[in-house]
């Protein structure tokens with residue numbers, strides 16, 4: 565059953581279009597990744613959907629959550645839907661916690677707001693949440709300040725605050741980017757487990773396809789304000805069809821592949837003020853033709869599943885030996 569439905573979502577700032585018509589559905593309990601390089605519109609998509617962009621943003625299209633339209637809705641209604649059903653965690657955990665308030669109080673405040681829990685009940689639930697997200701000795705650390713926790717533990721505390729409201733949807737915007745590699749893996753594990761156990765839906769925003777595959781069922785690859793490919797994680801890994809997706813995979817380090825050279829995607833994401841006429845990826849694409857340089861390909865459903873926006877897709881893969889170990893089950 566569809567929980568979030570985004571239709572033809574467009575955003576412009578000061579007359580510059582940065583989102584060009586995003587369509588995306590998220591089912592109840594489903595985890596969907598939004599992947600792409602910096603500046604391709606991953607965050608703006610969710611900030612627009614949740615009414616969190618500055619006033620100067622011009623937003624068109626439709627976003628419904630549980631059937632309720634949010635675009636153009638009165639701010640109080642958007643706030644109510646957002647507060648009751650949606651939680652967000654961000655890249656930099658230390659800047660999202662209040663440095664001068666004990667961590668237990670910050671989690672308890674979430675419990676008071678969302679579940680009307682106070683006093684001893686709130687304290688007991690705070691300890692339970694800290695336990696659930698893997699903070700050791702929660703009962704004694706509840707009265708510490710954020711600076712007394714490591715970066716990974718601060719992200720765990722923010723996840724606990726997000727869970728306090730028992731959200732139907734968790735939006736995780738680059739939640740592991742600021743953490744070192746081993747801690748990243750632990751936080752990804754935690755998110756994957758929480759999602760499985762709680763049944764909440766998740767949007768996982770990242771430039772890292774590997775991280776997305778650890779948590780998500782499906783991913784949408786974004787480029788220059790559009791979704792260019794969308795599919796189940798396993799299908800994307802097995803056979804990326806858009807040259808950009810394929811390029812993102814070629815740039816992931818793979819320890820099993822020995823000393824294989826990484827192939828970065830050449831060039832950079834275009835400035836939204838100066839987009840090329842046709843496909844925005846064409847200037848970086850080895851397979852681009854004159855058609856790509858003059859026309860924007862539509863995002864079309866594919867016979868073999870998923871959706872793709874490309875005139876010259878990469879041939880369905882015979883998976884190279886070095887990538888076989890990476891295909892998620």
Ligand SMILES: Nc1ncnc2c1ncn2[C@@H]1O[C@H](COP(=O)(O)OP(=O)(O)OP(=O)(O)O)[C@@H](O)[C@H]1O
Pocket residue numbers: 577582600601602603604605606607608609618771836
């Ligand atoms: N408040 C704003 N005012 C003007 N332009 C903005 C604003 N917020 C975002 N943009 C522009 O919108 C485009 C998409 O930005 P967005 O933050 O969604 O990218 P992203 O894919 O999430 O990148 P990152 O991974 O760096 O967060 C960029 O060109 C960005 O400069």
